[in-house]
Structure formats: C-alpha cells, structure tokens
Amino acid sequence: MSHSSRRLAPVGVLLLLALAGCAAPPAPSASTAAPESDAHGRIDGAAEVAEPALGLTSIDAGGRVSHLDLLDETTAELGVVRAPAAVHSDGRYLFSADDDGVSIVDSGVWTWDHVDHFHYYRAPARVLDEVAGEGVATIATSNSSTSGGTGVFFPGSGEAVLLDTEALSKGEVVEKFRMTTTAGAGLVAPVGSFAAVAAGGEVSLRAADGAPLGPTTPCIDPAGTITTRVGAVIGCRDGAVLASVEGDQPVVEVVPYPPGTTAPRATAFHNREGRPRVAALAGDVGIWILDTRARTWTLLPAPEPLVQVTAVDDKTANVLALSAGGRALTLDGDSGAVRAASVPLVSESLAAGLPVTLVADQQRAYLNGPAEGRLWEIDFVDGARIAREFTPERSPLFFAETGR
Numbered sequence: 001m002s003h004s005s006r007r008l009a010p011v012g013v014l015l016l017l018a019l020a021g022c023a024a025p026p027a028p029s030a031s032t033a034a035p036e037s038d039a040h041g042r043i044d045g046a047a048e049v050a051e052p053a054l055g056l057t058s059i060d061a062g063g064r065v066s067h068l069d070l071l072d073e074t075t076a077e078l079g080v081v082r083a084p085a086a087v088h089s090d091g092r093y094l095f096s097a098d099d100d101g102v103s104i105v106d107s108g109v110w111t112w113d114h115v116d117h118f119h120y121y122r123a124p125a126r127v128l129d130e131v132a133g134e135g136v137a138t139i140a141t142s143n144s145s146t147s148g149g150t151g152v153f154f155p156g157s158g159e160a161v162l163l164d165t166e167a168l169s170k171g172e173v174v175e176k177f178r179m180t181t182t183a184g185a186g187l188v189a190p191v192g193s194f195a196a197v198a199a200g201g202e203v204s205l206r207a208a209d210g211a212p213l214g215p216t217t218p219c220i221d222p223a224g225t226i227t228t229r230v231g232a233v234i235g236c237r238d239g240a241v242l243a244s245v246e247g248d249q250p251v252v253e254v255v256p257y258p259p260g261t262t263a264p265r266a267t268a269f270h271n272r273e274g275r276p277r278v279a280a281l282a283g284d285v286g287i288w289i290l291d292t293r294a295r296t297w298t299l300l301p302a303p304e305p306l307v308q309v310t311a312v313d314d315k316t317a318n319v320l321a322l323s324a325g326g327r328a329l330t331l332d333g334d335s336g337a338v339r340a341a342s343v344p345l346v347s348e349s350l351a352a353g354l355p356v357t358l359v360a361d362q363q364r365a366y367l368n369g370p371a372e373g374r375l376w377e378i379d380f381v382d383g384a385r386i387a388r389e390f391t392p393e394r395s396p397l398f399f400a401e402t403g404r
Helices: 013-018 165-169 347-351
Strands: 004-007 047-049 055-059 064-069 075-080 086-089 093-099 101-106 109-113 118-121 126-132 138-140 151-155 161-165 175-180 187-191 196-197 202-205 225-227 232-236 239-246 251-258 277-282 284-292 296-301 306-311 317-322 327-332 340-341 359-361 365-369 374-379 385-390 399-400
Touching: 004 075, 055 093, 075 126, 086 399, 093 151, 093 399, 101 165, 126 187, 138 225, 151 165, 151 196, 161 165, 161 187, 161 196, 187 225, 187 232, 187 239, 196 232, 196 239, 202 239, 202 251, 284 306, 284 317, 306 359, 317 359, 347 365, 359 399
Parallel strands: none
Antiparallel strands: 004 251, 047 118, 055 064, 055 399, 064 075, 086 093, 093 101, 101 126, 109 118, 138 151, 151 161, 151 187, 161 175, 187 196, 196 202, 225 232, 232 239, 239 251, 277 284, 277 306, 284 296, 306 317, 317 327, 327 340, 359 365, 365 374, 374 385
16 A cells, blocks of 8 residues: 655754653554653552553543442542543543543553563552643543653644643643644644644644644544554544654654545544554444554445444454444454454443443453443453443443553
C-alpha cells in the first residue's frame, strides 16, 4: 500500500527530543522510541506489585466513580465528577468529558511496558482536578501514564491543550500548552516529546511549549485517534496521518485508503493497548484494519451489523466486535468470519442508545451494560464464554479496564 512521508528536523526539535527523557515505551524498532527511564514507571508513593493490579473503573450517570478490583472482586468508591458525556482512558486515568470541561480520575493502578518485560504498580486512587473548556472534549493519550503528554481538544472554542502526564502521575494537572485553533472537529495527539494538532484541515507538529515545528500535513475532517507502538494515528477523510519519532527526528506519514475505495471512512479506532494493528468500523459495510507497522489498510466484510470493533492483534489475529443485537463476537482478523459469539448481553442498552464499550486485553474482554446494570468478563478465545458477571451497586454508564 502506498504511503508518503516527510522528515522534519529543526534544531529546536532535536534539542527538545534530546532533553525529553522517557516518552511512551515502545519496542526498540518502534518509531516512538525514547531514552529509557531509570524509574521504570515508578513514582513516589507507589508500590511495585508482582502482577498487574487489574480493575474495572466505572462512572455512573450521576458522576459517581467506583473501582472494582478484578483480583479480589472488592469495590471501592473513589469520588464524584460532573455527569459524563464521554469518557476516555489510557489504562490508568479516566478523562470524563462534558460541555464544561474534563474531570480526571486516577485509578491508582498501571503497567509500565519495558518491551521484553513489564512493571506493575499500585498507588492511592483519587479524583484529580479539572481542565476547563467549551464543548465535549476529544482526549488522546500515549502508552505511558507517567511521562509524555495527554492531548485535549475542545470543539466549542477550538482550544488545543497538551497536559503534562508526568505531573498527572503526581496528582497535578499542568498544561504544557493551550492554543486556540479552529472551532469544530479536532484533536491533539501526543507523540514522544511533542504533539500533533489536527484542526482546520491540517495536522501541525508542535513542541512541548506549543511552538510550530515545520510544515503542516493536510487532514480534512479529523476524527479518531489512537497510539500504537509505532506512533499516533489520526483519522482523516482520505486515510490516516501517522505521527512518530525515528531516532531523534519527528516523522509525519500519510497512509491513504486503497485506491478506488468506496467504503465509509474510519472515525474511531480500538485495539489491545499498544499493539500495531487497530480496528475501526467502515460504516455498515465492514471493518477497517490499519496495520501501523506495515502502513496498510485492509477492509474485512462485517458478518452482521456491528456497533464496535477492536483488534486484539494476537497470534491468531483475533478481532472482537459488538453486534447491533448485543452479542460479543470473536472474528477472524484475516477474513472477518465469526469464530465465536456470546448470547445477547447488552441489547437493552443498545436499544436505549446508552454508551456501551467493549475492551480487550491479551486474555479477556470486558463489556458494560448500563441498562442491564452489569459488567461482563468474556473469554473471547474459549467460545466467547462469560467468565465472570458483575452486578455493581451503581450502573456503569462508562468504564475502563485499568491497571493494564
């Protein structure tokens, strides 16, 4: 598949990248690579544990935040945020957005990826401060919860904000920059020590202080972003922009859709955290698979109407999907064929238009049913079997798997 690229290496960029320290920790060959941190993701007050401290952190319709520990199945109440309209998570923090800004929750559990091994941490969970803005923000995170940046874009004002993720890990909300762009659709994708800001029909690279770093790249109607081991994906009308770091130089590449494509574009990307392949719905037509390592798009047929897809990107190329009828499906990532299916689980929530999320890790998938008042753990390899079912005290309008 064709793609184009451009290297940008102003002196200021090289200096910033040299001083940046540890960014999202990818594979040695990945273009987001950065100098190793001796801390290995550790922060003051955190305890390193022997296994991932996995949990399901949820927010109900009234903004009450709860954390279900998946190891001992106990539940803790973490506090209250404003009623959420959308929630994004990086596996540690939950960013709860409404018309007036973003409330930030620290689940207190996270994994630091050192490529060939991992470090697992637990610290006190807490509700942090808020980031004010106009309109329900789009949030973009990296693969590190203790370094780099977190992007926030407010569509009402066109304000693009880059938060300091290292400061977040210490309980502080610090803005590296806040700049005004064009109101409407947009996003801020953190990449290493800089950020890619998509707004006004283009993507511009920015230093940590917001200074421009070179020519812009066209991107009409930006929608959807995700970070893989390779770099940050930004969905555009004609394909994707992939922003990354190779050595000490920022690189922007355009990965266009295949020639002659008539399928609807991708507008939301999902995967098992950090993996190079991501999945997105192609409207009602099929499933887009974007391989950020190969810089290729593949269109798979949808076996039935779907509302969400996520790429597990494991040895058997599993793709998970949520059907319009509320079933969790395990699909063949090479053909789109159904390998396994659960019974209908969230049909009531989907019929009511409530937000339902299907999250995948290496071994399990998790699903919330706001109308059903349930959370499910699904063994997607073993016939989409329901491994555990939880009935939380408060119905989970939004949730995230945390600690991964």
